[in-house]
Amino acid sequence: MDSERKPVRVVIVDDDQLVRMALRLVIDGEPDLTVVAEAADGNAAVIVVDEQRPDVVLMDVRMPGLDGLGATREILARAAPPRVLMLTTFDSDDLVLGALRAGALGFVLKDTPPQRILDAVRAVADGSPVLSPAATARVIAAATGPLSSHARDSTRRAARERLSALTEREHETARAIADGLGNPEIAQRLNISVATVKAHTGSLFSKLAVQNRVQIALLVRDAEE
Structure with missing residues (x-):
């Protein structure tokens, strides 16, 4: 240390x-x-x-x-x-x-x-x-377990509404975060620099009103359920 x-x-x-x-x-x-x-x-x-x-x-x-x-x-x-x-x-x-x-x-x-x-x-x-x-x-x-149809539809709808504010590149970054990728891996997948990944991630925090990558991943999975 x-x-x-x-x-x-x-x-x-x-x-x-x-x-x-x-x-x-x-x-x-x-x-x-x-x-x-x-x-x-x-x-x-x-x-x-x-x-x-x-x-x-x-x-x-x-x-x-x-x-x-x-x-x-x-x-x-x-x-x-x-x-x-x-x-x-x-x-x-x-x-x-x-x-x-x-x-x-x-x-x-x-x-x-x-x-x-x-x-x-x-x-x-x-x-x-x-x-x-x-x-x-x-x-x-x-x-990912069973929910009532109403509860799942409500969760999915709310998640998709929040994600709708993102640009296409931000969507791709969020998807990569949900896949468990770190910044270097995301940069490689999207063919962009690590600095750009960090910029997109910062935008995700702001637009989605989240504080960490775990919340981003859960939101993406909610939208896809």
């Missing part, structure tokens, strides 16, 4: 005190990471984030009162919000999908090895999406 770079500031949100303690011990043991606060529910999380202005929030999904999805929506509606990394168990991935749509940058399972959680925090701090391999299949299934 660059010795002049400040440690990534982390807030831990979980209603289980033992989970918070364990995560704090793991994170604070790293020279490039530091826990600046904890919260036991979503309402407290919103307050703490406003006070501390962290870089990353490790957010539990299911909590009493305001859950992780509601807290994520409120936090990401702020100006210059932190990155949110969801903590989940297999039985709560229905809310994880909602959190990803709301703008969370990824999720990890609570039983993920400590080193992988640390790697996920660092990746999210740098703006890279993180999807735990052990749960990705379940989230994909939730995203």
